[in-house]
Amino acid sequence: MSTRTGKFWHRLVxxxxxxxxxxxxxxxxxxxxRVLRRRRNVARKLRSHLDTLISIADGRLALPIIGSNTFPKPHGTDWAWRPTVWRDSLPSKGRVAVQTKEGLGEEVTLFHDCSISELTLRQLRNTRAKDLAPFGLRMDVFRFDGSFLSLVIDFPKEALQGLDRKFLIRMDTIVEMEKPLEIFARFNIKHGPNTEQIVRELPLHEEDIMVEFDLAYSKLNEKRIERAWVDLIFEGPEMNQVILRDVTFSRRPRAEM
Known part of the structure; x- marks a missing residue:
């Protein structure tokens, strides 16, 4: 029986x-x-299966759509981006005993100076009603004998097109932690032999965790921009679990002074 014929009979039934x-x-x-009693028994069995189907379908269809790049953007935004780890399903979901310069996907890399790594990274599916990102990134830190731990997010080339000192770069994130710690975001932009750096502390006590990097205060050579990235620097991460439910970036021209 052909596929088309099978579908026809399925619809007919x-x-x-x-x-x-x-x-x-x-x-x-x-x-x-007597007929009503038989139909009632069959209907009850059928209802049980239908309720299960509806419940599972409602749960799955309520999840953020894989590949979604949808999130609130400030007025005037001309570029916006959600990195792949938070947007698409990765072939490799996680790593254990993560060594420095290892990461997940093509854009996210972990850096540290631990002598023995007791760090794990794992992509997880977001299931909360308020989540816009399809996936989150979980980092587990057990014993930590290093002096620094940072998660590097490399920007795509599109973010650099037309970029100059008139722009603001905005980062929004949703963070969950087992216990309090400090997280700093450092925006880096390489131009020629030099690298400009702008550091902001994430306001983890606020409901909306957002920082902006104003390029007007940099010494950026706009004609020699080569690459850009953000370091998320974790202070005192030992024996903690950090989940980044979402990380998004956008850029827009700053208001004229």
């Missing part, structure tokens, strides 16, 4: 089932009680 139960419901008040 489905329509027949729906018509049967619709008619049975209309006739229930006058149906013979």
């Amino acid at each position: 489905r329509r027949g089932v729906i018509r049967f139960w619709a008619q049975a419901a209309r006739e229930a008040a006058d149906t013979d009680v």
